[in-house]
Amino acid sequence: MSTELYNDGPVVHQPTFIDGHSVEIPELRILDQDGTTYPNADLPDIDQTLATKIYKTLTFHRVFDERMVSSQRQGRLSFYMTALGEEATSVGGAAALKPQDMIMMQYREQGALMFRGFSLKNFMNQLFSNADDLGKGRQMPIHYGSKELNCMTVSSTLATQIPQATGYAYGQKLQGLDAVTICYFGEGAASEGDFHAGLNMAAVQEAPVIFFCRNNGYAISTPAEEQFRGNGIASRGVGYGIKTIRIDGNDILAVLKATQIARAYAVKESKPVLIEAMSYRLGAHSTSDDPSGYRTKEEEAKWQRHDPILRMKNWMLKQNWWDEAQETALLEKYREEVLAAVKVAEVIDKPHIDTMITDVYDVPSAQLQAQLDEVKAHVKKYPEAYPFTAGKF
């Protein structure tokens, strides 16, 4: 059987090399920047209710990012990462899924959580690592997660979630659930060994997982041409025997359409899908980064013109599903809400000192308990050095 596998193509008698770029990969585009849809395009399954929910989520995302960067600049927040210019990939992807589907994020997909209804309070509590944070203040800002909303908690280690998504999806399949796992990652993370591991295992083990790559042109300062020389990430999916599509990641209708089809296929056939969404990281990598050191203003300006939120707004206006008065009112509402939430979250206490040793194991070991007791005695001795915890236990 294995020898047949190698011989099922044509045989030649002169050396014939295949060029890596010889396979053309088309890019799905449904919506033009002016808000019109291409005449022959297949529209996704969308009505006014869903469209409005998506548009509001995108708008909220933009406002939230702007406000939180300001908060970081003011020194109220230690760290932040925006998804400027890429909001359609996370929001559109989540909008194509069912609530029981698991979402695994890299870190620039908070839009998926916003679409699922993660509360403003939950976002703020995580960002300010206070006592009410679901993650108990242990991880850096933007490392969100929610069991209730089926959104796996983010970790900093790039691409580790990719083989995990395969395993998670395999578990869903074993249980016979009508559920898939979507796994987001950037084009930089796709260079990690875990990308190879996750995609190959998903193909071989036939796991219903949607691999969603945000190809935004940069991994921090490294441009895509220093990340890979093949035809993007999509060409690799073909090599693993995975059904693959490339889409315009700034086109919300293309994101929605591709993900809707991918979900239906993954559930029905119990097989993986790879989506490569072409986009551009309009903002800095994080609040610790300044992109002016490695790219031009002209390049950024060019991509400003492809703004995914503006594109959807143009479409919504043309559909008569939205108007400027609604837009102004919504922006004002969101700005006020976010600012008010910052003020509430930043004054909530830090987590209790006892949470330092819980959840390392299901039950803290005797050794851990002894170590905590030692720290507590120390804090009591030098209360002025530990203002967050002193006098609070």
Added chain:
Amino acid sequence: MAKINLLHAINSALDIAMADNERTVCFGEDVGHFGGVFRATSGLQEKYGKARCFNSPLVEQGIIGFANGLAAQGSVAIAEIQFADYIFPAFDQIVNEAAKFRYRTGNEFNVGKLTIRTPYGGGIAGGLYHSQSPEAYFAHTPGLKVVIPRNPYQAKGLLLASIRDDNPVVFFEPKRLYRASVGEVPEEDYQLPLGKAEVVETGTDITLLAWGAQMEIIEKAAKMASNEGISCEVIDLRTILPWDIETISHSVMKTGRLLISQEAPLTAGFASEIAATIQSECFLHLESPIARVCGLDTPYPLALEKEYVSDHLKVYEAIKKTVNF
């Protein structure tokens, strides 16, 4: 009770775990129809189907990444790494992911249902990459449990406990003993406690401590010493992390002397952790320096394996030196 070898004991534990819970899944390289290169998973695919016992592609980081996801989903994931020497490609998935899963998510998610089985240790002419004992690398990782059995009875009871423990466990199997160690093992389901050392032999002059395949070495040395009138208390640590400080310090307070022996290299091996802790817990009871009989600080050699290993003669000499200090 039947007399079976260590491999059969492992196989029996896996069989029970899979029969007991239909969400239990075993996978790894060559684990499927073939039953594993050591035959630990023999017959499981036939009995429970290809969906629950299968071959993975040859990718250790993928095996453990997949296992993390599967366990987070609520399945019972039993992953095999073919040799402990090849666990390092999965180090990131074990140390940064599995071990920190519950902590970093605030217990929103966990991979408590994960067990990683892997054959470890030397003495089989395995050279550099079929002989290593990497337990100390994992002992430095909060969130993991690390377990090593010494015989078939321990192997079955500790593996069943590891599979059912609600924390990720790295379970090292002494491959030198896979067929060499034979003993009475109950056919039914039983568990041995994790985190508890076992006093195998009581004594009064010196405490000898080891784990896994090294246990038979120190037992042999203890017999030689007893012929010279030295009474050794022999202890099997069984769980490396979190380890049983109480049982060890209790014994050392009685004997006043401690010798720790491991297959792994000396520097920063787990014996160092034990020595430092016991020195601190039992300072006023110690009558001699704590002895460590370990592998050399070299890669594991092939031709000079006999000279390299911490065998019973090296342990015997160290016992005499410690008692006569």
